[in-house]
Amino acid sequence: MGADVFHSEVPLTVNGEARRPTVDHRSTLLDVLREQLGLTGAKKGCDHGQCGACTVLVDGRRVNSCLLLAVSLEGREVITVEGLAPAGGDLHPLQRAFVDRDAFQCGYCTPGQICSAVGAIAEARAGRASHVTDPAADVGAPVELTRDEIRERLSGNICRCGAYPHIVEAVEDVTR
Amino acid sequence: MKSFRYLRAHSVEEATAAHAGRPGSRYLGGGTNLVDLMKMGVERPRTLIDVSGLPLDAVEELPDGSVRAGAAVRNSDLAAHPLVRDRYPVLAQALLSGASGQLRNAATTGGNLLQRTRCPYFQDLAKPCNKREPGTGCGAREGVHRDHAVLGHSPQCIATHPSDMAVALAALDAQVELHGAHGRRTVPAADFHRLPGDRPDLDTEIAPGELITGVRLPAATAGLPSAYRKARDRASYAFALASVAVVLDVDGSLVRDVRIAFGGLAHRPWRALRAERALVGGPVTEEAFGRAVDAELAAAEPLPDNAFKVPLARGIACDVLRRLSTAPTAA
Ligand SMILES: Cc1cc2nc3c(=O)[nH]c(=O)nc-3n(C[C@H](O)[C@H](O)[C@H](O)COP(=O)(O)OP(=O)(O)OC[C@H]3O[C@@H](n4cnc5c(N)ncnc54)[C@H](O)[C@@H]3O)c2cc1C
Ligand code: SF4
Ligand code: FES
Ligand code: FES
16 A cells, blocks of 8 residues: 555654554554554544543543544654553553552453553643642642542543442552 | 545645635544544545644733634643633633543644534434534434523524533633635634524534634633533533533622623523623622523523423522632632
């Protein structure tokens, strides 16, 4: 498959590695990761932005890869759950916490939950408020991740097994 | 999904010229609504013109004290910006009540304003829908319409506009900046979205090919006590059943000025002008708030399954007015 009016070559970085897939303009990042780049960590739950299973980090920000057209990602840095921990090294602290807390049952939502939590923790550290943050809180001061904050900030990740209590505990472990 | 061409625009002029020269073009912001609708077959663009990388990504104060947010600013960045959090808390709160952290990181100011209704019939090609396909009828009127409009709907369409951000913009007297083939213009945010009438296919006043370049938040509403309240079926990550944005200016025990807009009740953010007129110059009391909101909602024409929205909207509006009048920042 080569580039034509409906396909483009898209240079981007995936988990630290330079890649150059030629993508159909219709392909989402999720489909390119899973079907062209062999990275099946990000999951397809709903394919409509409604479940969060496809969450990855693009330029350090968490996004739903099912609604992101791959062709629009020229020059971007994508991190998937496979890229959170160094190859052959220890697990990422959130991965470790999910294992320790048994924060899943079937595990289908887990890669999305973990990538989302990585993004959420960074957002709170950067002083970004959430819907449940006191509006009178100092603008820009790091936000403490209480259970209410974790629940609100991870609300874009649905777990059909209902593992939420342990997911919240796992995230709490990492932020304490 | 049908194949399409993809162009990345580097300037406003390049974007509008590309749109004018290519029938079947759509601008692409964060894609969180457009790509979704393309998957469902509701949108079938022949060319996507990506405007998410345009140099419209700043939030800045202008010499007249207003604040301008570019169309490509992401919803999460707009909500987090100190100028917005300090001066327009209602806007930050509305943004943070919408969608999810992931979606807000992708969604843009321009795309948020132009997101389409979540009416399930609109999203289903097998169902009649006057908005998607004029003349086919409205599936929702006799069907599932619990989430639909109670104010300003028409025989042709009873859809609501889903944006939370737009409700705050309407209450703040914000302006929407547009750039088209015939030049620039601004439209008050409160007038940007339309009522359905007999043209439910038209959501807004935007002309074909016009690009949203930004929104302007006026100095007049900067720093006033304001808040957003949203009622929904679950605590987070759900569209509004009813919501309200209030900007309240109190002088002692009198209302000096007030701006109220409802979301989830109509085809556009519903600026409650009747309630505002009833309140200005009057006392800051719960009775006055209740009477004013009732006067506004007297115009409601609920459908069999959504009459609950009227008392729901009344409750949240009175609650926000009361909280803002007692503790300005704690609503
Ligand atoms: C599961 C889910 C839950 C959601 N919950 C909420 C919620 O609770 N509250 C809420 O308010 N929203 C909610 N949303 C909607 C979300 O806010 C919108 O999808 C988003 O704001 C759209 O912005 P975008 O940049 O992604 O737009 P896009 O999808 O890129 O574009 C939307 C439309 O705007 C046009 N467009 C984009 N930019 C411009 C421009 N600069 N000028 C002219 N036209 C332009 C496009 O052509 C398209 O027609 C939800 C979405 C999902 C998927
Ligand atoms: S309410 Fe409007 S959008 Fe929904 S089916 Fe009727 S015409 Fe279509
Ligand atoms: S698969 Fe992307 S949000 Fe569900
Ligand atoms: S562990 Fe099964 S969906 Fe979350």
